[in-house]
Amino acid sequence: MSNQKKLISSCTLTFKAFDHDVVMSPGKTTIWDFVTTDKRTGKKYCVYCALKMDRAKNLIKIALKKLPKDHRFVVITPQFSEQDEQAAEAGGYCITSVSVLNKFGQEMLEIKNAESANDSRSNSEEAEDHRTEMDPNEVLDVIDQALAKDKLF
Numbered sequence: 001m002s003n004q005k006k007l008i009s010s011c012t013l014t015f016k017a018f019d020h021d022v023v024m025s026p027g028k029t030t031i032w033d034f035v036t037t038d039k040r041t042g043k044k045y046c047v048y049c050a051l052k053m054d055r056a057k058n059l060i061k062i063a064l065k066k067l068p069k070d071h072r073f074v075v076i077t078p079q080f081s082e083q084d085e086q087a088a089e090a091g092g093y094c095i096t097s098v099s100v101l102n103k104f105g106q107e108m109l110e111i112k113n114a115e116s117a118n119d120s121r122s123n124s125e126e127a128e129d130h131r132t133e134m135d136p137n138e139v140l141d142v143i144d145q146a147l148a149k150d151k152l153f
Contacts, residue, residue, distance in 0.1 A: 007049045008033050010098065011076050014105035015047075017112075031063035035071070044071040053077055053084045064091060076101055 001009075012022045012034055020036040032046040046067055050056035053075075060075060067073050073093035077084075080095055088095035 004049065004051055007051060007076070007078070007098065011047060011049055011101060012036075014101050017105045017108045031059050031066065032073070044068075045074045046071045047074045047076060050075055050077045053080050057087075060091070060093070064093060 012024075015022050015036045019039050021039060022034050022036045024034045025032055030046070032048045034047050035044065036047060037044050046063070048056070048060065048063060050059075056075065056077070060073075064073055075088065075093060075095045076098060077095065078098050080097065084095055
C-alpha cells in the first residue's frame, strides 16, 4: 500500500471513530480524498490528505474554488509550517497534522472503551473509578472544535 493510501486510510478511520459518515471520492473527479459528515450535527467536510505541502498548494487553491458552499475544506498532512498554517487561515480552510488527528482518535477510543466498561458494571462505585474527566458530549465535539479552530488552532 502506498504512503498516500495509508494516510487516507488512517484519516478515515479517525473520522469514523468520531461518528462521522465517510464517503470516498470516486476516482479523480474531485481534488479531495473523501467527504465526511458529522452524524450528530450534519457538518460536512471535504478532506484532502497531502503527504507534502509544497506539492499541494496549487491543488488546494483549485479545491477551494470547487468546494460546495455547505462544506468546510480540511487538509491533513504529516507536518506543516507556520506559513502553511497562515495560508490556511487566510484561505478559509483548516490544516491539521496526522499526529493531532491520531491523538484525538486514540482519546476517543479510550473514552468509548471506558464508557462500555462503565455500562457493563453494576456497581456504581466501581464504575466511578474508570470514568474520564471529560463529558462524553464534549469529547464528541473535539474533532469539530479542531476542524473549526475553536480551541486548538
